[in-house]
């Protein structure tokens with residue numbers, strides 16, 4: 265089953281005629297792949313992910329998640345996906361364990377107590393389980409956010425900037441964890457990132473966006489070879505600058 269298929273997706277925040285934040289976007293993601301959604305500030309990554317999660321209604325176009333029409337029937341798809349973003353705060357007065365219990369109930373997770381213990385252990389959070397979320401460091405909060413994202417064992421995991429604001433060591437821990445999680449479960453991952461090293465290491469495919477449109481689509485190595493560069497960062501700059509008129 266195709267985990268994600270996007271067809272002619274458009275999101276326009278202003279009236280008809282204003283530029284679209286996401287403009288005729290189409291792509292399909294293979295099962296068990298790790299795909300990176302890249303683009304400069306304002307390219308449309310977060311708007312795209314918000315539509316994939318059913319948080320924003322598309323102006324037009326189709327989104328199929330695990331074979332389910334996300335626009336018409338998102339409640340059938342939501343239990344099988346999850347997401348994490350450093351920009352979405354979890355309730356900060358609740359402890360780590362209480363947070364996982366709330367989200368676990370929302371997702372109707374079976375054997376919830378055991379599942380919570382499992383993700384706490386997996387993400388090295390057991391010692392922090394009774395601490396209010398608001399008292400955790402940025403790195404610990406990121407791990408708690410990932411625990412929330414994994415509570416329902418999602419088949420499709422969407423990640424917005426999974427290592428933003430983390431020190432290199434914690435960032436590396438999260439990347440290693442995500443790669444192992446994918447290998448162990450066979451889940452499909454889509455991540456938006458500004459960290460090109462992270463994308464080179466984790467992703468087997470890159471979707472490059474600019475001004476709401478898909479402007480390139482290849483493996484990291486394929487992009488580097490095609491642009492005659494040595495790193496993905498250089499390719500990113502080539503693509504971003506090709507369309508630049510002013511900073512977004």
Ligand SMILES: Nc1ncnc2c1ncn2[C@@H]1O[C@H](COP(=O)(O)OP(=O)(O)OP(=O)(O)O)[C@@H](O)[C@H]1O
Pocket residue numbers: 277285303304305306307308309310311312
């Ligand atoms: N709620 C909104 N109302 C109006 N315009 C919006 C809204 N959300 C996003 N936009 C606009 O849509 C465009 C795409 O924004 P989006 O946040 O999707 O980009 P992004 O690629 O995630 O950028 P960044 O890397 O800076 O997070 C931008 O021009 C932004 O100003």
